[in-house]
Amino acid sequence: MVRNLRPREQLSGDHTCDVAIVGAGFGGLWTAYYLQAADPSLRVTVVEAEVAGFGAAGRNGGFVSAGIAGSGARYARASGWESVLRAERETQHGVDEIGRVVSVEGIDCGYRKEGAMTLATTEPQLHRLRARVEAKHRFGLGPEDVRLLTKDEVAELIPGAADVLAGSFTPHCARVDPARLARGLADACERLGVKIYEQSPAERLGPKTVQCRNGRISAEVVVRATESYTIRERGERHSFLPLYSLMIATEPLPQQTWDELGWRDGLGIADIRHLYYYANRTIDGRIALGGRGAPYRLTDPISPKNERDAGVYERLCATLRDAFPAASQARITHHWGGPLAVPRDWCMRTSFDRKTGLGFVGAFGGHGVVAANISGRTMRDLILDDSTDLTSLPWVGHHTRNWEPEPIRFIASRLIARTLNACDAYEERTGKPAKRARLVKPFLPPS
Numbered sequence: 478m479v480r481n482l483r484p485r486e487q488l489s490g491d492h493t494c495d496v497a498i499v500g501a502g503f504g505g506l507w508t509a510y511y512l513q514a515a516d517p518s519l520r521v522t523v524v525e526a527e528v529a530g531f532g533a534a535g536r537n538g539g540f541v542s543a544g545i546a547g548s549g550a551r552y553a554r555a556s557g558w559e560s561v562l563r564a565e566r567e568t569q570h571g572v573d574e575i576g577r578v579v580s581v582e583g584i585d586c587g588y589r590k591e592g593a594m595t596l597a598t599t600e601p602q603l604h605r606l607r608a609r610v611e612a613k614h615r616f617g618l619g620p621e622d623v624r625l626l627t628k629d630e631v632a633e634l635i636p637g638a639a640d641v642l643a644g645s646f647t648p649h650c651a652r653v654d655p656a657r658l659a660r661g662l663a664d665a666c667e668r669l670g671v672k673i674y675e676q677s678p679a680e681r682l683g684p685k686t687v688q689c690r691n692g693r694i695s696a697e698v699v700v701r702a703t704e705s706y707t708i709r710e711r712g713e714r715h716s717f718l719p720l721y722s723l724m725i726a727t728e729p730l731p732q733q734t735w736d737e738l739g740w741r742d743g744l745g746i747a748d749i750r751h752l753y754y755y756a757n758r759t760i761d762g763r764i765a766l767g768g769r770g771a772p773y774r775l776t777d778p779i780s781p782k783n784e785r786d787a788g789v790y791e792r793l794c795a796t797l798r799d800a801f802p803a804a805s806q807a808r809i810t811h812h813w814g815g816p817l818a819v820p821r822d823w824c825m826r827t828s829f830d831r832k833t834g835l836g837f838v839g840a841f842g843g844h845g846v847v848a849a850n851i852s853g854r855t856m857r858d859l860i861l862d863d864s865t866d867l868t869s870l871p872w873v874g875h876h877t878r879n880w881e882p883e884p885i886r887f888i889a890s891r892l893i894a895r896t897l898n899a900c901d902a903y904e905e906r907t908g909k910p911a912k913r914a915r916l917v918k919p920f921l922p923p924s
């Protein structure tokens with residue numbers, strides 16, 4: 478939990494700077510951090526509608542995980558598989574790079590790199606897990622990057638996980654308290670000389686200008702890092718599906734429960750159901766567990782009302798009880814959620830148009846912690862006109878078409894969530910793969 482959420486100064490009056498960044502989530506903050514560090518003479522300003530870390534950055538599951546945000550096949554179509562493999566390696570480096578900055582800047586966010594496991598508890602899940610690991614090996618990763626684990630190997634790593642048939646393990650994952658990382662990163666930006674205004678929503682954003690409620694910034698470069706909130710802008714409604722991911726957290730668990738679970742601090746755990754869960758040990762000794770399936774609302778797609786949902790809450794509580802019986806009696810003390818920016822092809826984008834001076838970082842879907850760090854470094858190089866390995870990554874300048882108009886998108890997203898839930902129930906009941914899942918595959922994140 479973050480102690481100091483006192484908002485910073487608001488923007489008022491007219492200001493001039495070199496680079497104005499809109500949005501103080503990870504995308505905006507990493508861009509500001511690397512740019513200011515690379516050129517201390519630049520005047521870099523960030524404007525944030527609420528407080529730094531207010532969006533998905535401060536609310537997420539804390540997985541600092543490798544793996545590209547988006548579809549490898551889709552990127553490969555434009556850039557080739559070599560380039561996708563290089564991108565994958567960059568995400569592995571990104572996990573360590575975040576750890577490096579956390580350490581250099583003294584950010585107290587519980588960064589701990591112990592890897593992550595994916596668990597399979599039914600035959601169809603086991604089949605999918607095997608296929609996923611084999612595909613990664615075919616793609617060019619080795620067992621040192623990701624490997625299958627037998628039931629006994631899983632039991633050694635997490636003896637308290639129930640009904641596990643097999644698992645997979647990757648070392649390329651760390652755990653953080655995301656809100657502490659976002660707030661600490663904002664402080665680090667300020668120490669370098671970045672100016673951050675909070676509670677200053679940008680009302681219009683265009684070449685060389687950001688118009689906020691009570692002030693205006695003139696800048697050579699304007700970077701949009703508003704992620705899912707972008708859809709609130711005129712003409713942007715269909716650029717992303719604002720999908721909510723919701724989480725629960727238990728009370729702090731006694732040492733005896735942790736001993737029974739045998740869950741080492743810093744190890745991330747997920748499963749491979751269609752509506753999968755992801756879970757971490759928090760730095761204050763709770764289990765924080767999240768998952769998808771929150772209903773998309775036509776009239777109010779981004780709203781605090783969407784941050785809790787009775788049905789998803791029940792499903793997450795049941796998942797916790799079933800997956801980790803030693804914690805089944807723990808009180809659930811927190812329930813929250815946040816919006817993800819899901820582009821139509823699930824692929825992220827970093828772009829910069831030198832002519833207009835407009836930049837964009839985002840479209841990270843549910844995988845933005847490391848992706849935002851890479852985007853920040855990439856945006857630095859693009860703005861400074863440095864041609865580097867980062868500026869030729871496959872998502873630089875990537876184009877995604879818009880989502881279907883409403884109500885098609887609304888009906889489709891409701892149907893998809895319902896279908897996936899039904900597929901999970903079917904597979905658990907019968908132990909057979911739910912063929913219906915194939916129908917919605919084209920709309921789902923790439924595995």
Ligand SMILES: Cc1cc2nc3c(=O)[nH]c(=O)nc-3n(C[C@H](O)[C@H](O)[C@H](O)COP(=O)(O)OP(=O)(O)OC[C@H]3O[C@@H](n4cnc5c(N)ncnc54)[C@H](O)[C@@H]3O)c2cc1C
Pocket residue numbers: 499500501502503504505524525526527528529530531532533534535536537538539540541542677678679680702703704705706707721722723724755767813814815816817839841842843844845846847849
């Ligand atoms: C519950 C949940 C769990 C997740 N778990 C993980 C995980 O474990 N690992 C992982 O990699 N990813 C995870 N994600 C996804 C990840 O958090 C996001 O992909 C990533 O944080 C998004 O990038 P961002 O931080 O830049 O966006 P955001 O944090 O959404 O930042 C956008 C910012 O822009 C501000 N803004 C918007 N409009 C304006 C405006 N007009 N003017 C000024 N400011 C504005 C917003 O207030 C916000 O602070 C999760 C997401 C959620 C919701």
